[in-house]
Amino acid sequence: MLLLEKPRSGKFSPLGPEDRFCFDCQDECMGRCCRKTNIILEPWDLEVMARGLGLNTSDFVDAYAELQIDPETLWPYVRLRHVADGPCAFLAERGRCRIYPLRPRVCRSYPVGRRVVIDGTNAAGEPALRASFFLLQTPQFCLGPRGTRTWTLSEWLETSGSLEYFRLSAEHLALKALALELKYHQWWEGPPHMLHMFFLFEPDLIREEFEISENDVGHVEFYRRRMQALRLLLTDQAARQGYHLETTGGGGEVCALDLTGTAPDILDWMLSVLRGEKPGG
Ligand code: SF4
Ligand code: SF4
Known part of the structure; x- marks a missing residue:
């Protein structure tokens, strides 16, 4: 593609x-x-x-x-x-x-x-x-x-x-490619869609909402964590819809993080990622 x-x-x-x-x-x-x-x-x-x-x-x-x-x-x-x-x-x-x-x-x-x-x-x-x-x-x-x-x-x-821009752009593209791979456009709508926009485009609101200052987490790192949190949300939502990623040649094992029934609350997980408290998968 x-x-x-x-x-x-x-x-x-x-x-x-x-x-x-x-x-x-x-x-x-x-x-x-x-x-x-x-x-x-x-x-x-x-x-x-x-x-x-x-x-x-x-x-x-x-x-x-x-x-x-x-x-x-x-x-x-x-x-x-x-x-x-x-x-x-x-x-x-x-x-x-x-x-x-x-x-x-x-x-x-x-x-x-x-x-x-x-x-x-x-x-x-x-x-x-x-x-x-x-x-x-x-x-x-x-x-x-x-x-x-x-x-x-x-x-x-x-x-x-341009170098740092290209690096971050590649990470953003990888997130988009993952979303397309998970066929998110076939099921992603309503409130999750708003969250999507929020995590990509509203760093200031997110910092304010979750009290994460620039001194706590620098801008580049915060952007990466926002993308990581969004990836977590995407894989969770995809798993709920029955979509999983499979490794190539790995015998079809499921790689997507399926949080259904295991995560107390996906938003708590995302918040942990933003705060750097847990890996985002
Ligand atoms: S990039 Fe713009 S300013 Fe530069 S040479 Fe081309 S037209 Fe001129
Ligand atoms: S931001 Fe606008 S004015 Fe500045 S280089 Fe780009 S197109 Fe030109």
Whole structure:
């Protein structure tokens, strides 16, 4: 299953860490890439941007974005809203980004894209992701490839600050892949769906609700724990619906954590995961 950033056309040529390419943003076309572009924010993008602007994520979404649900997979995502005449709301004078240090992953890593495929299962029987990087085909107006500066892929990812974003994005994708594997979109609705949104997109509310401060748990770790708690909820709910994951070649043994009848309360388990008191499975 292909999950992300398919090359628009042409053949797909993966980039190795030391492969070089030429790219240098030019004053002449500065900001053209920020007009009428569809920018999808992952949960980590959203919380970094909101925090940097001194907003909670709900207020950020109200002001600058919209929360949407993919009609096929029911997976929620956030789209950056554009101003009425097209450009991104953060585009400033002379084509500069008003929130450059906070810009989301896709803006950071451009023109490097990432292709992700599900490649069997990992030791826990969960979908394993295999990612490769490639150069996106740039539109004609983008003069970056005509610049003289060259980069290796490693230099580009490091300099743009994309690496941690890609790592967290892979964890988010693995969660989504697990959810799809568990066919969650066939049975996931109502209150669990709200919890889903809550755990992915509302770090501030969760911290407030469960009294977990930034000093107690740092932001990256808290994001990981939220995903872990959500994975626990998904596997529990899937087990209640009769869906389990099976290992490849493991004789069909059940790997999903079936909490039915064993957990005192799934929410207590999730809270324990958030507090780092128990492994989340
Ligand atoms: S967030 Fe910044 S870099 Fe990204 S599209 Fe908007 S203005 Fe451009
Ligand atoms: S070179 Fe391309 S990415 Fe850079 S500012 Fe110009 S249009 Fe945007």
